[in-house]
Amino acid sequence: MIYLTRRYRFAASHRLHSDALSAEENARVYGKCNNPYGHGHNYVLEVTVAGEVDPATGMVYDLGALDQTVELEVLERFDHIHLNLDAERFRTQVPTTENLCIEIYSLLRPKLEADGQPGSARLASVRLEETNSNFFEYAGGSETPKAR
Amino acid sequence: MIYLTRRAEFSASHVYHNPDLSPEENRRVFGKCNNPHGHGHNYTVEVTVAGEVNPTTGMVLDLKDLKKVLESEVLQLMDHRFLNKEVPAFATKIPTTENIALEIWKLLASKLDFARLHRIRLYETPDLYVDYYGD
Numbered sequence: 001m002i003y004l005t006r007r008y009r010f011a012a013s014h015r016l017h018s019d020a021l022s023a024e025e026n027a028r029v030y031g032k033c034n035n036p037y038g039h040g041h042n043y044v045l046e047v048t049v050a051g052e053v054d055p056a057t058g059m060v061y062d063l064g065a066l067d068q069t070v071e072l073e074v075l076e077r078f079d080h081i082h083l084n085l086d087a088e089r090f091r092t093q094v095p096t097t098e099n100l101c102i103e104i105y106s107l108l109r110p111k112l113e114a115d116g117q118p119g120s121a122r123l124a125s126v127r128l129e130e131t132n133s134n135f136f137e138y139a140g141g142s143e144t145p146k147a148r
Numbered sequence: 149m150i151y152l153t154r155r156a157e158f159s160a161s162h163v164y165h166n167p168d169l170s171p172e173e174n175r176r177v178f179g180k181c182n183n184p185h186g187h188g189h190n191y192t193v194e195v196t197v198a199g200e201v202n203p204t205t206g207m208v209l210d211l212k213d214l215k216k217v218l219e220s221e222v223l224q225l226m227d228h229r230f231l232n233k234e235v236p237a238f239a240t241k242i243p244t245t246e247n248i249a250l251e252i253w254k255l256l257a258s259k260l261d262f263a264r265l266h267r268i269r270l271y272e273t274p275d276l277y278v279d280y281y282g283d
Contacts, residue, residue, distance in 0.1 A: 002246050003279035048279075053250065056166055057177055058242030060278070064179065146279070 003124055003146060004060050005048045008070055010079035013040035014095040017084075038082060043097075044129040045074065045104065048146075049112060051121030061121045066112070073107045101128040101136040109140065151266055152208050153196040156218055158227035161188035162243040165232075186230060192271040193222065193252060197263035209263040221255045245272040249280045257282065 016033035017026050026034045033039070047070055049061045081087060083095035089103050105126040112123045124146065125139040139145040163186040164178035174182045181187070195218060199208040225235055231243035237251045249270040257265050271277040 001281070001283060002249065003281075004246065005277050005279070007275040053244075053246045056168065058164070058166075058244035058247045060246050062177075063276075146281070 001050055002053055002060050003048050003050045005046050006063065006066055006070070008045045008047065008075060009042060010045065010075050011040060011042050012078050012081055012083050013038045014083040014090070015039070016094055016096060018094055038084065041130050043078075043100075044135075045070075046127040046129075047108065048124045048127070049121050050124035050146075069108065069111050073111055074104050077107070078104075097128055097130040097134065097136050101126055101138045104128065105138045105140060149198055150201055150208050151196050151198050152211075152214075152263075153194050154211065154214050154218065155192060155194050156223060157190060157192050158223050159188060159190050160226050160229050160231050161186040162231040162238070163187070164242055164244065166242060186232070189272050191226075191248070193218075194267075194269040194271075195252075195256065195265070196267040196269070197260065198266040199263050213262055214260075217256060217259045221259055222252055225255070245270055245276065245278050249278045253280050253282055 014033075015035065015038040016030040017036075018029075021029060047066070049066065051060045053060050078087060078100075083090045083100065085091075087095070090099070093099055105123070108126065109123045112121075123140075125137055125143075127135055127137040127145070129135040137145045162181075163184060164181040165174055165184070166177075169177065195214065197209060197214065201208055226248075229235060231238045231248070233239075235243070235251075237254075238247070241247050241251075249268050252270065253265065253268045256268070265282065268280045269277055
């Protein structure tokens with residue numbers, strides 16, 4: 001089993017605000033991130049696929065196909081938008097980087113399997129950096145991302 | 149258990165080509181990487197070993213030993229080389245980043261008698277890397 005990771009970038013704005021909380025509670029829980037006009041980040045996304053190396057190509061996953069899927073499912077959807085206002089998923093869910101990381105995993109998982117790559121490659125994990133100092137990682141359900 | 153990682157860099161060229169495929173298929177599968185004269189990268193390899201801290205030294209292993217093995221087994225073999233033509237393992241196997249990582253694992257695993265190899269991470273570019281854990 002080999003793990004291949006590709007890094008992508010996108011920029012988006014968001015506002016952390018929960019309708020279930022009062023204005024004071026929102027301000028207390030989310031601090032500056034509750035600013036009504038939102039704010040933005042340059043997100044760095046790492047997508048890790050895992051599988052066996054195909055002896056004919058020496059590759060675990062066709063990078064062109066991976067780029068295309070990530071472009072279509074993630075970058076076109078989230079790059080240069082206001083996540084709360086422009087992304088369907090976050091009309092009802094707070095677009096924290098945790099939730100965005102899980103959403104990206106859910107969008108990619110079925111598509112990357114459907115790509116029909118040799119060596120039964122699959123999505124292993126998604127890692128999303130909100131800033132250089134903050135990142136989140138999700139491998140689906142209760143799975144632990146492979147030790148780094 | 150504690151994990152220690154040592155990083156090293158090497159530069160090499162390679163070409164992706166499978167003689168069992170037609171020229172058209174090679175171009176379709178490998179794209180620009182099929183350019184017959186090859187192209188190069190600055191690779192970064194991270195070698196991670198796992199072990200317990202030695203109570204006498206406070207260290208998991210002597211870093212010099214790891215550096216020496218990495219130098220003699222990997223860097224001397226691959227640095228400033230055309231991998232397809234100059235590294236025996238890639239005479240018959242395509243030197244993709246995946247296969248280079250597997251080869252580095254093989255080269256190091258037998259020599260690291262003083263530590264347990266845990267992971268090889270190989271960066272082809274800052275935006276692309278593979279991890280191999282030996283299984």
